[in-house]
Amino acid sequence: MTARLPSLALGALLAAGAHAGEFVHKDWASACDNTRHCEAVGYQDMAQSEPVTLWLARDGGANAPVVGKLMAYAEDADDQASLSIRAGEVLIQGIRRDITAAQMARLLPALKKADVAQVSDGRHTWTLSLAGLHAVLLKMDDAQARVGTLTALVRTGRQPASAVPAALPAPPLRAAPLPPQRDSDKALLPAILGVLKDADCEDIASEGAYGSIHRISDSQLLVVRQCSLGAYQGAYGVWRVNDKPPYASVRLMLPDVDGKPEDSAVEANFEDGVLSSYAKGRGLGDCGSFNSWLWTADGFKLLESSNGPLCRGMPGGGFMLRQWLARQIN
Structure with a gap:
């Protein structure tokens, strides 16, 4: 039996x-x-x-x-x-x-x-x-x-x-509250970029600052820095730093759909507590992938992930296929 x-x-x-x-x-x-x-x-x-x-x-x-x-x-x-x-x-x-x-x-x-x-x-x-x-x-x-x-x-x-089993609910993710941004924070970026040394992040020479800075608490900042540059897109690392020297930087990991940590995001952009990444694949039509992570009290958590394994020359990469979805709560 x-x-x-x-x-x-x-x-x-x-x-x-x-x-x-x-x-x-x-x-x-x-x-x-x-x-x-x-x-x-x-x-x-x-x-x-x-x-x-x-x-x-x-x-x-x-x-x-x-x-x-x-x-x-x-x-x-x-x-x-x-x-x-x-x-x-x-x-x-x-x-x-x-x-x-x-x-x-x-x-x-x-x-x-x-x-x-x-x-x-x-x-x-x-x-x-x-x-x-x-x-x-x-x-x-x-x-x-x-x-x-x-x-x-x-x-x-x-x-x-x-x-047939019912659909599963998207897991809830609670966004960490973000304080108001300070105009003075941008002035800290060059000095902080100068101390972000990481073996997995190249020291790219460029004109001006090649990163962005965002306040996440009264004493800490989030820094998004370009680590490598390809033909038409770049990979960015993300750090949590103190807003006073010596800054005490910590490289942050970004989980993928299988929960494995990744150390960078392509063409990264951080806005309203969400870090987004769009990567183009090489080839006709530029098949792409999209990921976004929500800033929470426990760091970045995967919010959404989609990928286009085929595009066959369709401009914009055709339709991507969703592989992960979470629900943001505040």
Whole structure:
């Protein structure tokens, strides 16, 4: 006889499996975050030069719908023009980026039966590859424990929708109160930058200050300093320092989606208690990643994380896939 897990243990396993990470198969990619929210994105195949992308998303829970967005790009295309998409015999018209629930109800079954979909704005035609779609939808089903249920996108079964676990709440993060900024703090930056010596932070020569300073308490400051510089973006380290010599600097770590500490953020910006980072990947379209951390009484905590593993030349990097989400409380 199979032993039954206690409800608390089962809940812990479901929570641990909610963050399914990133998965790429052929022309599609997917990711699921810590709340059981899953996203997938597909593009044209490598032989096509005109970029087109379809983004699909679904929350956890029995009755969560599939939502979608459609984008296509050509140099002379009208950004305001509506799009149509044909998969097999099914034609959906009048799409202005967001796909309605009624449109999705017709489109998704057709996509699962086709190899490609044709997208048009009336003047241009794009070919969306569907190679890899089944694999990423199955990953989404698996992460949301839908496989074998009536709600599964790929491997449906007889289990009722009630067998699907609910979405998980985004963990709350309490922001640390920040004092008013002082005009005199900026004058401290050159001296503080001069004492921030770290083996993992290069001493970059530049004109003027290459960092920013922010007051986080009556006696301490946060300093964001450039540590390395690439072709078109830089990596920044973050320190907590005293506002009086010798400053007693401490390098701060930034947790990633797996809880591992990172020591820098790309193109970092600190505003209203949130440190944000946007990194461009090398390659056509500049696939990117976005992270933000909230300043709390226990240091920086991950607030949101998204990544674009595929972009296939789509300007701006196409759609990123969310991998982590927390909820800020004050």
